[in-house]
Amino acid sequence: MNLFASLKETLTEGIVNQxxxxxxxxxxxxxxxxxxxxxxxxxxxxxxxxxxxxxKLIFNQAKNTPFSPEQLPRILKTPSELEEFKAAGEKILNTVLPGFKSSVCSMVTKYSGTKNSLASSLSGISMSIIISVLKKVVAEKQFDAESLAAYLGEQRESLLTIVPDLNDRIIETVGIQYLLQSFEVPRAEQSTTITKSSEPIPAKQPFLVGVDVEDSGLGRINFKWVGLGLLVVAVIGAGIYFWSQRDTSTVDTEIDADTLAEARTIQEPIAANKTADTTTAATPTTPAATTTESPMATYLADAAAAKGKAFKFENVDFEDNTVQLKATASQPVQALADLLKKYPTAQIKLVAYANDAKPPLTNKVLSVKRVYALKDQFVKSGISFVRVDAEGRGTGINPKDTTGRKQIPMREIWVKFVQK
Structure with missing residues (x-):
């Protein structure tokens, strides 16, 4: 059964009124x-x-909670039980979703018009109710951890219909952009059977292939330090990588979570601010006469060109109110995939705008779904998913824009080269 339908059965009108x-x-x-x-x-x-x-954490919390949905009417009538119920929910919330409560309570307070103290109280009650309903689902369907994860993943579409006017804020506050397009159940590692021996046998083979740990003089303790050293090197390398990624995205670092809808930060100088943008239009015509390469190919071929340039993804569009790419998009998508294969160090960020969503779908949600559907196309073409970042920005209209310029809802895709 749909989780939200189960919650509706538990949270009856009488319960909410109480x-x-x-x-x-x-x-x-x-x-x-x-x-x-x-x-x-x-x-x-x-x-x-x-x-x-x-x-596994969610599964254990659901399995071990002492509460059940049927107890809710009695709990609400007993102050001591209600406090215990609320405290248990707050503890689960902080355990399973650390750092979640403050931002979500603030969002709910603005949305519902309740006091922040009441929202804080309701967060614990809501968490306990949800976990108790999950406990019931686990028992009835005899779910294990993987089955419960799959069940949660199936709730993505329903989630978007509960409070459609709040979807944009939920997506950003909770950070579930990529999950709206795809969800894969993580697979628990199978426990390894250890054969009988006079001494414990490591569950995994040593990093040093071909070296006998017993005879090498390394010993278990020394080998542990070797493994630790390799781990430290890997962490440092990862840190350097992500720091370099931070450096490469100067345009995007200017955009915080509250202003992701700003229309043209990904683009070159805004056309609306120019009286006559003749130089931009004239510039591409010079190389066009001497080469048939696309602007992106020309850009990557120019070693002196700075990283971070963005291009409108021409002829890439979707059918109205869907994530289905139009037939005309297949050629440019494949061309860019081939280009990324030719330049294996290049990394891109896809930025999508949408203005054709129909209720209950919002333009924000539609842009997120589209950009991840597009990312999937590159992954299926053989491009590593780590080389393709993605972000949906709704219509691109910035409600905080005080310049007075006319903002037009956009429907387009941009490709930014964060690394060459």
């Missing part, structure tokens, strides 16, 4: 707050379940 009376608040506001918490928490659980440790 919570409202206890907190001297309007039932409508309590309902809005609980709906927002339900969508946000389930979104957070889906994200958490996308890795093995998170998947």
């Amino acid at each position: 919570i409202a009376v206890q907190n001297n608040e309007k039932t409508e506001k309590i309902q809005k707050a609980i709906d927002a918490f339900a969508a946000s928490i389930v979104g957070g659980l889906i994200k958490r379940a996308s890795n093995e440790s998170g998947m």
Whole structure:
């Protein structure tokens, strides 16, 4: 059964009204707050379940919670039990989704019009309810950790219909952009059977292939330090890599979570701010007469060109209100995939805008789904997923823009080369 349908059965109108009376608040506001918490928490659980440790943590919390949905009417009538129920939910929330509560409570407070203190209280109650419902689902369907993760992944579409007017904020606050397009159940490692021996046998083979640890003079302790040294080197290397990635994205570092909708930060200087943008239009015509290469190919071939340049992905579009690429997109997508194979160090960021979403889908959600569908095309063409970043920015209209310029909702894809 759909998780949100199960939650609806538990959180009846009478239950919601009882919570409202206890907190001297309007039932409508309590309902809005609980709906927002339900969508946000389930979104957070889906994200958490996308890795093995998170998947197991959620399963254990659901399996071991002492509460069940049937107890809720009694719990709400007993102050001591209600406090225990709320405290348990807050503990689970901080354990499973650390750092989640503050930002989501702030978002729910603005959305529902409730006080922040009430939102904080409702977060614990909502978490306990959700975990107790998951406990019931696990018992009825005899789920293991992987099955529960798959079940959570199936809730992605339903999540977007609960509070569609809040989807954009949930996507950014919870950080579930990539999960809206695809979700893969992490596979738990199989336990290894250790053969009987006079001494313990390592579960994994040594890093030094062909070297007998017993006879090499390294010994177990020394070998452990060798492994630790390799780990340190790997961590340092990863740090250098991500730091260099940070350096390569000067345009995007100027955009925080609240202003992701800013329209043209990915582009070259804004055409709307120019009285006559004749130089930009004239520049590409010079090489066009001497070469048939695309602007992106010409750019990558120029070793002196600085990294970070962005190009509009011409002829790449989707069918209205869908994530289905138009037939005309196949050639330019394949051409870029071939270009990335030719330049194996190049890394790109795809940025999508959409203005054709129809309710309950929002333009933000549609742009996210589209950009990850496009990323999947490159992965299927043989490009490593780590070389293709993706971001959906809705219509591109910035509500905080005070320049007075006319902002037009966009429907386009941009390709930024964060690394050459």
